[in-house]
Amino acid sequence: MAFHEERRRVGLRLSVLQYLVVVLFSALAISFWYLQVVQHDRFQEMADNNHQRTLPLRAPRGVLFDRDGRVLVENRHSYSISIVREHTQDLNRTISLLSKVLGLQEASVREIVDRHRREPSYRPITIVQDATLAQVAAVTARRLSSELPDVVVQQVPTRQYPETLAAHLFGYVGEVNDAQVSNADDLKSGDIVGQSGVEKVYNAMLMGEDGAKRVVVNSTGREIRTLEEIPPTEGKRLQLTIDYDVQKAVEDAFAVSGFNGAAVVLDPSNGEVLAFASLPAYDPNAFAAGIDRNTWSALTTDEDRPLNDRAIQGTYSPGSTFKMAVGLAALEEGIITPDFKVFCPGHANFYGRDFKCWKRGGHGAVDLRHAIEQSCDVYFYTVGNMLGVDKINKWATLLGLGVKSGIDLPNERQGLVPSTEWKRQRMKEKWYAGETISVSIGQGQVSVTPVSMAVYMATLANGGTRVTPHLLKAMDEGTGWKPIPPPAPQSKIDIDPDKLQAIRDGLWMVVNAAGTGGTARIVGKDVAGKTGSAQVISNAGRMAARTTKNLRDNGWFVFFAPRDNPKIAGVIFAEHGIHGGNAARISHHVLDTFFAKQDGRPLPPPPTDLKLDLSDAMAQPHERAAREEQDR
Amino acid sequence: MFERRLYYHIDWALLIAIFALCALGVAMIYSTTSDPTRGNSHLYVTQLYAIGIGAVAMVCTLSIDYRTFTDKSHLIYIGLLALLLYVLFLGTVQMGARRWIPLGVFNLQPSEFAKAGVALVLAKYFGETRGMPSWTDLAIAGGLTCLPLALIAKEPDLGTAVTLIPVFLAVAYLAGMQMRILGYMALSLVLIAPVAWKFALKDYQKSRISTFIDPSQDAKGAGYQQIQARITVGSGGLKGKGYMQGTQGQLRFLPVAHNDFIFSVLAEEQGFAGVLVALGLYLFVILRSLEAARLAKDRLGSYLVLGVLASFTFQVVYNITMSAGLAPVKGLTLPLMSYGGSSMIATLAAFGLVLNVRMRRFTN
Known part of the structure; x- marks a missing residue:
């Protein structure tokens, strides 16, 4: 009798456990359905943001020629070194290590980063515009060893004035300032624009259109492969009346x-x-x-005021x-x-x-x-x-x-x-x-x-x-x-x-x-x-x-x-x-x-x-x- | 010892489901660890060896009558305690915990075997007592559970230690423990929780729990894994990104993807469809095993099956919940799928016992 009673109880309790397990698994299935089907789009976007990074490809500025077709102002390739904070675990560590590697003052690097702190974290913050080969080599080595995965070395076109002739006529270029960004919708922080002279007056023609490269990065920020590359469009070439x-x-x-x-x-x-x-x-x-x-x-x-035209x-x-x-x-x-x-x-x-x-x-x-x-x-x-x-x-x-x-x-x-x-x-x-x-x-x-x-x-x-x-x-x-x-x-x-x-x-x-x-x-x-x-x-x-x-x-x-x-x-x-x-x-x-x-x-x-x-x-x-x- | 007719009573369906899950696990391990940019990893080969050894262990636990095991369970239990003590003092330290005994080719993790050991000893204890278990019975059984639990928790490996609790609860429940005792236990847990929070938990454990409640408070630290787990699972969608095409697991946004978060990778690459298949297999394994408990010839067999199943089910449910970012991150593996030799061998051996009980339901 007791045995029979016990047998029945075991059966009953096993049934309870069976139902419990079925309920638990149903709850799991519903949770996954909610995450994977209902909220899929949101998480898909987050996953894309995680592993895709868009790097701007700076457009070379238009070349300037003299009236006979002689090149007056052109572009050369230089290397810029930037920090991309997107996957940075410890920004302070990156800043101090990078400034050591580059031989720069930590305070000045920090100042540059602070100036761009409010920008989206995927946008590179350029620390050195025209890096020396030694700097490039030092950073690249540390990128490979994953010490500085959040530092990017990019080849960028840089304005070159072969002879320092007609400085005030050509003017000069420089990073766009905040006032300029807020006044023009086609400029974004970090752009290089003409700040004086012809570079400024004809900036819109000379600037060209930046391209972009979408790359896949892993969790340490290393580029795995390129998804898409939109090449930059060079700025318009201008012929000046200058002889x-x-x-x-x-x-x-x-x-x-x-x-x-x-x-x-x-x-x-x-x-x-x-x-x-x-x-x-x-x-x-x-x-x-x-x-x-x-x-x-x-x-x-300078008392002679060289910037004065x-x-x-x-x-x-x-x-x-x-x-x-x-x-x-x-x-x-x-x-x-x-x-x-x-x-x-x-x-x-x-x-x-x-x-x-x-x-x-x-x-x-x-x-x-x-x-x-x-x-x-x-x-x-x-x-x-x-x-x-x-x-x-x-x-x-x-x-x-x-x-x-x-x-x-x-x-x-x-x-x-x-x-x-x-x-x-x-x-x-x-x-x-x-x-x-x-x-x-x-x-x-x-x-x-x-x-x-x-x-x-x-x-x-x-x-x-x-x-x-x-x-x-x-x-x-x-x-x-x-x-x-x-x-x-x-x-x-x-x-x-x-x-x-x-x-x-x-x-x-x-x-x-x-x-x-x-x-x-x-x-x-x-x-x-x-x-x-x-x-x-x-x-x-x-x-x-x-x-x-x-x-x-x-x-x-x-x-x-x-x-x-x-x-x-x-x-x-x-x-x-x-x-x-x-x-x-x-x-x-x-x-x-x-x-x-x-x-x-x-x-x-x-x-x-x-x-x-x-x-x-x-x-x-x-x-x-x-x-x-x-x-x- | 192994009578020929027993062969016909082996639960082939359960066996196939178990090895299907193992195969799924190996496939996912291969997917997450063979990264051409990092050089070839042979973790999946190690896992295959573990499955092989596990299959041998299974044959062992299957061949000998489970009553022989339960008869000797006190010896097994003492041997287990000895191993746990050995680990505690002489084990290899990895990632801040002393969990492993180095055995040359791989490291043995005795705590994985503790689950089956405790299931055996509890099955024997409750199988010998008649009627509803008394308070004394429960206290003794609880003591038998807590001894290895304490040793494992001391390693520290709180995750594995906690899996022993369901073993005790399940076996005691099946043995007829009154429901109100279960109520008392739940009540005392609620009362102890704040005290434990204040005194017993370490800071990293507290932060794990608090970041679970609000992952964004520490998005780069402790909450990171949880957020990434949800992204991984959610981005998988209905059909998944394709085998080895996942971005979260492949690009290592999700840590220990081949281990604790293997189910997340499955969800990412195979989508909700893959999740349903895997959940279905696990559910089948569990329900089929419960069936074995029901069919068992004696109480001893039922208790043993349930004891083994309790820690397995607890781990499966917890790990899958965690892999969707819906539970605090704990170092609990997904049995049968996660990478890990000891876990695989211990789990397969334990299922040997389950098959054993079902197979011998007609023998005397």
Whole structure:
């Protein structure tokens, strides 16, 4: 009985266990169904994120060519080293080990990582943009031994400027900053964009489209295989209007002169920029792979301000180079004829003040042509006085002075040609007729940028069309070169050819007769030009300061050539160049190179000695007497 | 000893199901360990050897009448305790635990054999007592369970130690333990739990439990495996990613994929369909074994079968739950499928006993 009872109980309890097991297994099956079928998509995505990594393939920027098809800016392969935090177990360990391996300061690596901390963890944080082969080898070895599985070495194209020519023209590239990212939807953090110059202005064309590589990685972050690769599209190739040979001539001559300064050389018929320089320059290559802090602070604290683009951002007193604007204004306003003569005794009295000519002995009776040739101050005092400041302003503006040139470079500054209106608005004061006298010889408040001086000369050369200087000649999207139409001129006037000819003759005489620009003469090329020198500080101030170089006068030489049917126009601005004649010596090499190339002659070798006249004006007080008067 | 007619009573269906699971295990081990980038691994070969040895052990435990084993169970039990003590003092240390006795080719893990040993001794003890087990019976049986349990827990190998508890509970339950005693036990467990949390559990054990409740609190650490397990299983979908095509297991996002998480890999590569097949095989093995317990000629046989089955079922259910990321991660293998020689041999030997009981249901 007991046995039977027991038998029944065992059977019953076994049944209970059977049902229990069936219930448990059903619960398991339902759980798996829920995970694998109901929530499949979610987990599939998580699994994909786990093992797939998308690496950006940076697009090379478009190559820049000169007008003859010569490569000016290209790309080279470099290696970047980045951290991908996606599978990082211990970021601090990675940072300290990586900085040790790379020979970098741990703090600086940490700073870079911190700056990008908020970004998605799959996006590589670039630690070194342009790694040395030793760094690449060291990191690769540790990747293979799985010590640094979260560190990626990538081959990236890096901007290369083969010769450090025209630094300010090309500008430089750098990592996009936060403000730029938020202003443009097609930029993302880490992108390399143009930060100045052509690189900035034409960034959208030059940038190209990054590609991507989807790879399978394992749990330690090692790449197993590539799933998909979208190759990057190179940026558009751009042909610039720059003539490499002319550009090089400018920079060679400046280098020999030892001056800082600026140069802009144009084709006067359409505004194409043949050469463009600002000195001192910087090496754009230093920016290409991320500039280091020391180099950057050296550039920003340098007293010579190498980052400043003097050609479009420096405003300087034009001095005597302004006289053609006054002369043309007087002719066009019908106030004088080219034969109008003024007697120069070496000084003249206006409104009760004595204004001196630079030539203490005076020029005697001079007409317009000779006044330009001799740069007679008294002649232009007289004519300017007859014109009044507003007419000077009108014609100077039509010739391109005191306004922006519209060149396709960022942050151009505007010069100033004063007017009664300007003074009333700005100073809330009436214009005094006596102030016009200084303005007539480019002193006083007149200031110009070198690029506007180039436009001024181009306008005189082409007969009144204020061309817009521009740098882009053609573009290639991979289907061959397509010319880019030049921008429309800023303004256009018809200057009476006879009147213009008088100005041109005067300019021709400056170089080819008894003028101050004889050093720019080229046989058979009829160079027309004008020197100018402008004080940086008053003579009195300079005596007090007792320093040397950086207070010396600036030297100008503006030119076009040949006189009739000009092919080239431009400006050489020699900062602290003392005399316009020194700028003319630099121009000579530029013009010589240009015409040699045009004629198919061998190019002149870089000058070894410009035979500069470095005698300080202070040693010849008689020459400066007139100016001294103005500076009071 | 092995009468010819016994041969006809062998449960071939159960045997086929068991070896089908072994084969499934070997296939998954091969899938997770043969990574061309890491050089060829021969773990699946080792597993095949273990299955071979296990089959021999099975023949042994099958051939001798189970009553002979239970008669000698006190000796087996004492020998087992001796081995566990030996391991505790002289065993090889791996991953911070002393669990193995080195035997040249492979390491023997005595704790795996403790399950069958305890099943034998408990079957004998309860088989000899008549009627409902008294408190004293339960205390003695509990003591017999706790002795090896304590030794194994000391290694430390809490996972394996815990598998002994279902053996005791199942055999005592079948032997007629009153339900209210079971209730008392559950109640005292609830009361002890907070005390154990405070004093008995080590920090890593606490963190395992707390991260189970919220895996994301330590997504790169202790919660990592659990999250990865769910991703592995979930991403498998209905049909799976294909044999050796899994990403989670193949690319090692899931640790010890060939061992503790082999079922996750199966779920990833074979999908829900594969999961149903494997679950079905396990369910069949368990139900078929329960059938053997029901058919057993004597109580002794029933108890023995259930004792063996209890730890097996507990481990299967727990491991599969864990492999879906639904239970805290514990170093518990999946019997018959996970990589591991001792476990395989001990499990097959234990199923030898199950077959033994069923086979001899008509003998005297």
